[in-house]
Amino acid sequence: MTISMDAWSCPLRLRDHPNIVLGHGGGGKLSSELIEHLFLPTFDSDELSELADAAVLAPAEGRLAVSTDSFVVHPLRFPGGDIGELAVNGTVNDLAMRGAVPAHLTAGFILEEGLALEELAGIATSMAAAAKRAGVVIVSADTKVVERGHGDGVYINTTGIGYVPTGVDIHPRRAQPGDAVVLSGTIGDHGMAIMSVRESLGFEADIASDTAPLNGLVADLLAAEIDVHVLRDPTRGGVAAAVNEIAGTAGVGIALDEQAIPIRPVVKAACELLGMDPLHVANEGKLVAIVSSDAAETTVDILRRSTAGRDAAVVGEVVSSHPGMVIARTPFGTSRVVDTMVGEQLPRIC
Amino acid sequence: MTISMDAWSCPLRLRDHPNIVLGHGGGGKLSSELIEHLFLPTFDSDELSELADAAVLAPAEGRLAVSTDSFVVHPLRFPGGDIGELAVNGTVNDLAMRGAVPAHLTAGFILEEGLALEELAGIATSMAAAAKRAGVVIVSADTKVVERGHGDGVYINTTGIGYVPTGVDIHPRRAQPGDAVVLSGTIGDHGMAIMSVRESLGFEADIASDTAPLNGLVADLLAAEIDVHVLRDPTRGGVAAAVNEIAGTAGVGIALDEQAIPIRPVVKAACELLGMDPLHVANEGKLVAIVSSDAAETTVDILRRSTAGRDAAVVGEVVSSHPGMVIARTPFGTSRVVDTMVGEQLPRIC
Numbered sequence: 099m100t101i102s103m104d105a106w107s108c109p110l111r112l113r114d115h116p117n118i119v120l121g122h123g124g125g126g127k128l129s130s131e132l133i134e135h136l137f138l139p140t141f142d143s144d145e146l147s148e149l150a151d152a153a154v155l156a157p158a159e160g161r162l163a164v165s166t167d168s169f170v171v172h173p174l175r176f177p178g179g180d181i182g183e184l185a186v187n188g189t190v191n192d193l194a195m196r197g198a199v200p201a202h203l204t205a206g207f208i209l210e211e212g213l214a215l216e217e218l219a220g221i222a223t224s225m226a227a228a229a230k231r232a233g234v235v236i237v238s239a240d241t242k243v244v245e246r247g248h249g250d251g252v253y254i255n256t257t258g259i260g261y262v263p264t265g266v267d268i269h270p271r272r273a274q275p276g277d278a279v280v281l282s283g284t285i286g287d288h289g290m291a292i293m294s295v296r297e298s299l300g301f302e303a304d305i306a307s308d309t310a311p312l313n314g315l316v317a318d319l320l321a322a323e324i325d326v327h328v329l330r331d332p333t334r335g336g337v338a339a340a341v342n343e344i345a346g347t348a349g350v351g352i353a354l355d356e357q358a359i360p361i362r363p364v365v366k367a368a369c370e371l372l373g374m375d376p377l378h379v380a381n382e383g384k385l386v387a388i389v390s391s392d393a394a395e396t397t398v399d400i401l402r403r404s405t406a407g408r409d410a411a412v413v414g415e416v417v418s419s420h421p422g423m424v425i426a427r428t429p430f431g432t433s434r435v436v437d438t439m440v441g442e443q444l445p446r447i448c
Numbered sequence: 449m450t451i452s453m454d455a456w457s458c459p460l461r462l463r464d465h466p467n468i469v470l471g472h473g474g475g476g477k478l479s480s481e482l483i484e485h486l487f488l489p490t491f492d493s494d495e496l497s498e499l500a501d502a503a504v505l506a507p508a509e510g511r512l513a514v515s516t517d518s519f520v521v522h523p524l525r526f527p528g529g530d531i532g533e534l535a536v537n538g539t540v541n542d543l544a545m546r547g548a549v550p551a552h553l554t555a556g557f558i559l560e561e562g563l564a565l566e567e568l569a570g571i572a573t574s575m576a577a578a579a580k581r582a583g584v585v586i587v588s589a590d591t592k593v594v595e596r597g598h599g600d601g602v603y604i605n606t607t608g609i610g611y612v613p614t615g616v617d618i619h620p621r622r623a624q625p626g627d628a629v630v631l632s633g634t635i636g637d638h639g640m641a642i643m644s645v646r647e648s649l650g651f652e653a654d655i656a657s658d659t660a661p662l663n664g665l666v667a668d669l670l671a672a673e674i675d676v677h678v679l680r681d682p683t684r685g686g687v688a689a690a691v692n693e694i695a696g697t698a699g700v701g702i703a704l705d706e707q708a709i710p711i712r713p714v715v716k717a718a719c720e721l722l723g724m725d726p727l728h729v730a731n732e733g734k735l736v737a738i739v740s741s742d743a744a745e746t747t748v749d750i751l752r753r754s755t756a757g758r759d760a761a762v763v764g765e766v767v768s769s770h771p772g773m774v775i776a777r778t779p780f781g782t783s784r785v786v787d788t789m790v791g792e793q794l795p796r797i798c
Contacts, residue, residue, distance in 0.1 A: 121791025443473025
C-alpha cells in the first residue's frame, strides 16, 4: 500500500517528515488521521469502521476459543515475512491448535516515536493480507505511541476469537500410549531465517521463515473425521518444548525418531554452525498432531495435499515408559533425552 | 502478593537477582516458571491453568462485544492506581460503553529485561483484584521480553470479550437533538494525577486517578430500563474528544454548560497552573451518557447511588444547530468551541 498524505490535516512539519510522533497516540486528531487514512483502508473491516469503543458481533456459533499473543520480533522484516504477517498467523494458529475455526482478530500496536509511516503501512498491509488468507476479520484495534528509545519500531498484540465445532475435543491431556506423533513439515526454518539476517551468516538468501496459517490443515483433518487427540504449533522453544509440554500434561512418554524429522539441509547446516539443536528452534507454520496409530498414515496423506503440509511425516510415538520425558533415537542408533531449554536461545524470535 | 522463589529451578544467579531476563520470554523453563509461580497463583483462572494454546469457553450468551487496548502508562504506579488496574478497568469500560456485560479478558505482557519480579507480581496482583471487582476472568495470557532499553518496565495489552443483552443498542449514532448529556462525575482526575507525579507539581498528595470499572453503573441504568442512546468513556483526549466523536458520528451538535461540569478544585488549579483545558484531560473512571431528556434526572439519580457515580450531573444537551461541533457556555455567559486536540497533551497517560 502506498499512502497518500494529501488528505491529512496534520501540521506541515509532520507532512514533510512522515513519521510517527507522540501525538499519533494521543487520542486527538493525529490519532484519528492515522486510523482513518492508514488502518481503515488497509484492514477494510465493517466493525473497525464503526470506530466505537468495542465491536459488537453476531451471536457466537458454539464454544468460544480465545488466545492472545504479543509480537516483538527483530528485525521487523525478515526472509519469508514480517511482524504483521507473523502476528496474524501466530494467533490464528493458536486457535487452530484447539480445533477452533478462527473468526475475529484484534490488533494492538505499540509504536515507537520516529517509525516511518510507510513502514507501518507496509506492516498493516501484510496483516490485512494474512487475515484474508486465514479467513479472519480484524474487529478492534488500538494504537499507543512511546518515546524514541522505549520501543523498537512496532510491537503488535493480536488476540483471536474462534468457534470450536461440536464434538471437537483437542487437548494435550488426550495423548495416550500407542498414539502416533505427526509433524506437518520441516523444522527450524523460522528461527534460522531470523538468525541468518540478524547475524549475517551468509545463509540469508537460502532460508525463509515458514510463517503460515494452519487452520486450513486442521479443517482438512476434521473434515476427514480424523480423531485428532492433540495439536500444538512448535513456536518458541521449538518441537522440543511442544512435545515436552504434551508429555508433561498427559503424563506419557514421547519417543521421537530423529531421522524421520524433516529438516532442510541449509537449516541443518546453519544449526550445526551455531551449535543449536534444531528441535529447539522456533517454527511459525508447522504443527505437531497426535492421533491414534491407525489414523497416522491418513493424517500424513491429508496434510501432504496442502502446500503447508507437503513434507508431513510420522516422527514418533507416545509411549507408557518414561512418563513426562521425551527421548529421541539418533541416526547413530543411540538415544538421547530431548529436554526443554532453560532460557532463551534466540531472543525476540516472534 | 509476596513471591517465594524457593520452588524456582532457575540458575542461582537469577535467584540472587530476581529480575526479568530475556529467557523469561523464551518459551523454555524460565517462561514456564514465570507463568507457574507468578501469573497462575495470582490470576487464579481455570482457563489459564490449562496452559493450552487457546482457552475454550462455554457457548456465548448473545451478541459478542470485543475490544482491545494497550497500556504504556508512565510511571507504572501513580496515585490511585497502577498500570495493572488501569489495563483491566480500561478494557472493561470499553465493553461497557456498548452495553455489554464484560466476561473474559486476555493479558499480553511485554516486559523489559531487568524488571523486578516483585514489581511484576504487584502489577499482576492489581490486575487480579481489578478483574475480580469487575467480574471478569483472565482466560489467556502471553509474555514477551525485550532487551533493556527497548521497553519501559512493562507494557500490557488487554482484550475483553463481553455479551450484549438482547434489545440493547448503544452507539454514538443514536444521539439525537433534544437528548441530555450526562457525566458520571468529576473530570481530569486521572490525567492530572499522572501529571502531578511526573512533573512533581506538589499536588501529588491531593490528586488521585479515578480508575474504576464502569460496568456496574451501566448495569444499573439498563436494569432500570433507561433507554441509553450513547455511552462513551472520556479517556485519552478527555470529554472534549468523546463528545466531538459523538457529534461527528451522529451529525448533531452538542452544547455543554461549563458550570455544570463537576471538577475538583485541586484538579482545576493544576490545570490552570499547566495551562490545560480540563475538558482535554483523560479520565479513567467516568462515562458520558446520552439519554432522552425526560430520562435525564432518573439517570443522574441512579448513577449517584454508586460511589463511581456520586458526582453525576446533566452537563449539556444535543442540539440540531452546529452539527458535528461542540460549543460550551462559559461561566462568563459567553460561548466557545470545544475542539478535539490535534496531538498529544500528556504522553503515555494510559
